[in-house]
Amino acid sequence: MSSAERQLHLNLFILDTGHHEASWRLPESDPLAHIDLAYHQNLARIAEAAAFDSVFLADAPALWGDVGQRPSGRLEPILLLAALAGATSRIGLIATASTSYNDPYNLARRFNSLDHLSGGRAGWNIVTTAGDAAARNFGLEAQPAHAERYERAAEFLEVSARLWDSWQDDAVVADKERGVHALAERVHPIEYAGRFFRVEGALNVPRSPQGHPLLVQAGSSESGKDFAARWAEAVFTAQLTLAEGQAFYADVKRRAAAFGRDPEHVKILPGIVPVIGDTEAEARELEAELDRLIRPEFAQRQLAGLLGLSPEQLPLDQQLPADLPEEELIEGAKSRYTLIVELARREQLTARQLIARLGGGRGHRTFAGTAEQVADTIEEWFRHGAADGFNIMPAVLPSGLEVFAERVVPILRERGLFRTEYTGRTLREHYGLPRPANQFVTA
Amino acid sequence: MSSAERQLHLNLFILDTGHHEASWRLPESDPLAHIDLAYHQNLARIAEAAAFDSVFLADAPALWGDVGQRPSGRLEPILLLAALAGATSRIGLIATASTSYNDPYNLARRFNSLDHLSGGRAGWNIVTTAGDAAARNFGLEAQPAHAERYERAAEFLEVSARLWDSWQDDAVVADKERGVHALAERVHPIEYAGRFFRVEGALNVPRSPQGHPLLVQAGSSESGKDFAARWAEAVFTAQLTLAEGQAFYADVKRRAAAFGRDPEHVKILPGIVPVIGDTEAEARELEAELDRLIRPEFAQRQLAGLLGLSPEQLPLDQQLPADLPEEELIEGAKSRYTLIVELARREQLTARQLIARLGGGRGHRTFAGTAEQVADTIEEWFRHGAADGFNIMPAVLPSGLEVFAERVVPILRERGLFRTEYTGRTLREHYGLPRPANQFVTA
Ligand SMILES: Cc1cc2nc3c(=O)[nH]c(=O)nc-3n(C[C@H](O)[C@H](O)[C@H](O)COP(=O)(O)O)c2cc1C
Ligand SMILES: Cc1cc2nc3c(=O)[nH]c(=O)nc-3n(C[C@H](O)[C@H](O)[C@H](O)COP(=O)(O)O)c2cc1C
Numbered sequence: 001m002s003s004a005e006r007q008l009h010l011n012l013f014i015l016d017t018g019h020h021e022a023s024w025r026l027p028e029s030d031p032l033a034h035i036d037l038a039y040h041q042n043l044a045r046i047a048e049a050a051a052f053d054s055v056f057l058a059d060a061p062a063l064w065g066d067v068g069q070r071p072s073g074r075l076e077p078i079l080l081l082a083a084l085a086g087a088t089s090r091i092g093l094i095a096t097a098s099t100s101y102n103d104p105y106n107l108a109r110r111f112n113s114l115d116h117l118s119g120g121r122a123g124w125n126i127v128t129t130a131g132d133a134a135a136r137n138f139g140l141e142a143q144p145a146h147a148e149r150y151e152r153a154a155e156f157l158e159v160s161a162r163l164w165d166s167w168q169d170d171a172v173v174a175d176k177e178r179g180v181h182a183l184a185e186r187v188h189p190i191e192y193a194g195r196f197f198r199v200e201g202a203l204n205v206p207r208s209p210q211g212h213p214l215l216v217q218a219g220s221s222e223s224g225k226d227f228a229a230r231w232a233e234a235v236f237t238a239q240l241t242l243a244e245g246q247a248f249y250a251d252v253k254r255r256a257a258a259f260g261r262d263p264e265h266v267k268i269l270p271g272i273v274p275v276i277g278d279t280e281a282e283a284r285e286l287e288a289e290l291d292r293l294i295r296p297e298f299a300q301r302q303l304a305g306l307l308g309l310s311p312e313q314l315p316l317d318q319q320l321p322a323d324l325p326e327e328e329l330i331e332g333a334k335s336r337y338t339l340i341v342e343l344a345r346r347e348q349l350t351a352r353q354l355i356a357r358l359g360g361g362r363g364h365r366t367f368a369g370t371a372e373q374v375a376d377t378i379e380e381w382f383r384h385g386a387a388d389g390f391n392i393m394p395a396v397l398p399s400g401l402e403v404f405a406e407r408v409v410p411i412l413r414e415r416g417l418f419r420t421e422y423t424g425r426t427l428r429e430h431y432g433l434p435r436p437a438n439q440f441v442t443a
Numbered sequence: 444m445s446s447a448e449r450q451l452h453l454n455l456f457i458l459d460t461g462h463h464e465a466s467w468r469l470p471e472s473d474p475l476a477h478i479d480l481a482y483h484q485n486l487a488r489i490a491e492a493a494a495f496d497s498v499f500l501a502d503a504p505a506l507w508g509d510v511g512q513r514p515s516g517r518l519e520p521i522l523l524l525a526a527l528a529g530a531t532s533r534i535g536l537i538a539t540a541s542t543s544y545n546d547p548y549n550l551a552r553r554f555n556s557l558d559h560l561s562g563g564r565a566g567w568n569i570v571t572t573a574g575d576a577a578a579r580n581f582g583l584e585a586q587p588a589h590a591e592r593y594e595r596a597a598e599f600l601e602v603s604a605r606l607w608d609s610w611q612d613d614a615v616v617a618d619k620e621r622g623v624h625a626l627a628e629r630v631h632p633i634e635y636a637g638r639f640f641r642v643e644g645a646l647n648v649p650r651s652p653q654g655h656p657l658l659v660q661a662g663s664s665e666s667g668k669d670f671a672a673r674w675a676e677a678v679f680t681a682q683l684t685l686a687e688g689q690a691f692y693a694d695v696k697r698r699a700a701a702f703g704r705d706p707e708h709v710k711i712l713p714g715i716v717p718v719i720g721d722t723e724a725e726a727r728e729l730e731a732e733l734d735r736l737i738r739p740e741f742a743q744r745q746l747a748g749l750l751g752l753s754p755e756q757l758p759l760d761q762q763l764p765a766d767l768p769e770e771e772l773i774e775g776a777k778s779r780y781t782l783i784v785e786l787a788r789r790e791q792l793t794a795r796q797l798i799a800r801l802g803g804g805r806g807h808r809t810f811a812g813t814a815e816q817v818a819d820t821i822e823e824w825f826r827h828g829a830a831d832g833f834n835i836m837p838a839v840l841p842s843g844l845e846v847f848a849e850r851v852v853p854i855l856r857e858r859g860l861f862r863t864e865y866t867g868r869t870l871r872e873h874y875g876l877p878r879p880a881n882q883f884v885t886a
Contacts, residue, residue, distance in 0.1 A: 024617075024619070025619045025622055026619075027619075029619075031615070031619065032615070032617065035559045035649060036559075037528065037559075041529070061548055061549060061552070062647055063630070063645050063646070064647070066627070067624065067626070067627050068625060068626070068627060069624065070624055071624055072624065072625065072647070073610070073647045073648040073649050074647065074648065075559055076549075076552050076553050076556040076648075079521065079522060079525040079553060079556045079560065080525070080556065080560065082522040082523070082525040083525045083528050083529050083560050085480065085526050086480065086484070086529045086530055087529055101546070102549065103544070103581055105580040105581060106504060106519075106544070106545065109504070109519050110522060113518040113519040113522045113523065116478045116479075116480075116518055117480045117518065117522065136641075136642075136643035137548040137642050137643055137644065138546055138642075139640060139641045139642070171510070172474070174467075174474035174475065176467070176469075176470075179465070179468055179736065179738045179741075180511045181474060181510065181511055181512065181513055181514055181515065182511060183510070183511070184509070184510050184511060187506070187510050198579075199580050199581075199582070200579035201506075201580065202506050203506070204504065204505055204506040204507070204515070204517065205478065205516040205517065205519075206478060206516050293622065295622045
């Protein structure tokens, strides 16, 4: 492998017993895995042994969907990653947190703390949180409008960035002789006053190894892509076809350049749900076996909710109603809505068929095939302007991760696409990104 | 040791390189210990090897005091304890969090998550947070009045308790055959609407091993003691003399009984800063050596701030001004204010002398002596109605903890006062407290 060759990035998206919603029903699955530390330690260690860039946990501050359907209720992800920090030493740790239902002082501090605890391995998947359920846990009747949520997110990031820089890197002098621990003139109250937030500062923790956590984002609406282009260093996205993936990739890179950023400093990671068999037929049978375990009445309620319908408006053996609203009118997860509706229309799927398609990846691309075929599709997207890396979303965990690490990763290495061992220490170094300078220091 | 004998409880209060504000200046001290995971893992392991009930971390969501004076800025404590959960297996993990500057949904979830991650070892030191600095990090001009902060705290606890109970213990059935993970009828939205909070619920995590974290409190004002009597299972307190300790102990137990609670279910833990030498003289010399390292101009600013004065109003070699306000007029930490003012008046201390007295324990009792003498005073308070255990606050860490574990703990064991090994699994079991029942289940 030539060291100059562009390298692929791999993130493990951990979700309970796997991304297929029926994975917990398999004999091998522990249905209490989602609240078990040892289970997550094991996953993180497998991913680290394969030199993955990072692991990632999704989140929302509300109970989602049907508690019968699948393991529901999750441990708070920043805490879970703090517990994993001690069990790992190199892999990056990316947690989701909402800008709509947090205070910037507390949240900026928690990511700073995770970065200290992990020696510079923290990442933040910034979300605005769709849905009224979350809003109603925080004193509101309904969620703020989509545009309003993104405006708050923008201000949240402004405040956070200032807090993360409020201690200069050289503020702590630890001069025992003179009895001076830090220099007050190198610690800056931020004195922020905006539309959503007023924060005096400074942060109550010194600057962290990475300066601030790696910023990750996954919004795909217009506001979402602009936000990503302004702030994100890595972008998670759900893309079903190569052409769509290429269009999204080009779009975000162009927007980043328009913000004056180096497009190489925004890494695009589409999701893939790899279902791997010794033959393609075996992989497809694995997939079908999982789909048979989906209980359609649960999935019907969930899909109806996402489309803003009642379950009765969504008969299982008919196609979607013709009069669904336009994306502009959706205040929830706009782009996911569009993706699902377009998929159903394009392939003329009944609700039942759509549910099976979504059961694996909820809109992410499921790819059933041999290890070689999985490596081929990864390489294809990577070489043809659709991806800088992938968000690996195994249908079943831990087995789907183990198979990926044992069979696909070696092929990617042989092709010179993926590292054989870590070359950097911090999460940002894994992604080949520069450490952010401190805005309070001009030198 | 007879198993029927009442047992002492020991909590380690971890603070940077020790509770003496100049401890970081000693040659042995690592001035970056406060942001170092390995340092905290080591302390927790020493305390666990000595079978301490718990470790504890203080907190405020603001930068306190002078950054020059001592290590300042701390890692967010719930996160730090999550990182320690994996490095320990038995010791309890108590984090401070503020009811004034958090949302109950997020915070209740974080303590639930810590309890899951640690297998039932989470505790919450509930504070209302004194001071305007914190308020100004959360959009306010100044802190809410003392009474208002405690009213919010009461409602915060109501909401949290309901959230912690929102999943019945038997809600998760994990029936793979039928494809039902949890029973919706055993998960209860809380539908809370009060003066400070409106929360729909349910929590997005199943009930945790302890049901909810051990509730700890440290307010000593009238409102603080009532709050403790209503909610707290363990109370931290600063008491300088045996007589004061006895009065506080009787007072809180009486208030708990008045709330219909078993007074034995509220454990009172005064703080002690043990400075241990081979002889009493050696211990005193150790203490004096530390006091000489205090920089009086830093301490003067800090003490003035606590008393609501400017540094100029507090000349170092004079006694405190005669016209200090009454406790009723203090909106900050009322009881600590009174304790300090009374100490200065009683012993007719100059500001400089008072600073030396406070440098060790900031109002907690410093006790310099031999291991035998430290064990004697612990036993005395324990047997004479002033303590159910102690909050151990070593002046220097880790050495002060090591000496305590090696020399004082064996004496307490010989006297039948302290366990030789853990007998329980959860934090509440260590403290001899019952697991809370779920309010949604009457059976
Ligand atoms: C891989 C991936 C992970 C996501 N994780 C979360 C999450 O944890 N929490 C959340 O609220 N939204 C999550 N989202 C949703 C996005 O943040 C975003 O809300 C959604 O894609 C709709 O885009 P929009 O907000 O721009 O309309 C995720 C999206 C993707 C593609
Ligand atoms: C051992 C101990 C630890 C404390 N830790 C904290 C803390 O971490 N954060 C905080 O804001 N207050 C802390 N306090 C202060 C108390 O919560 C309380 O505010 C103070 O004793 C004044 O009492 P009052 O609030 O009833 O006036 C602590 C007090 C004691 C005795």
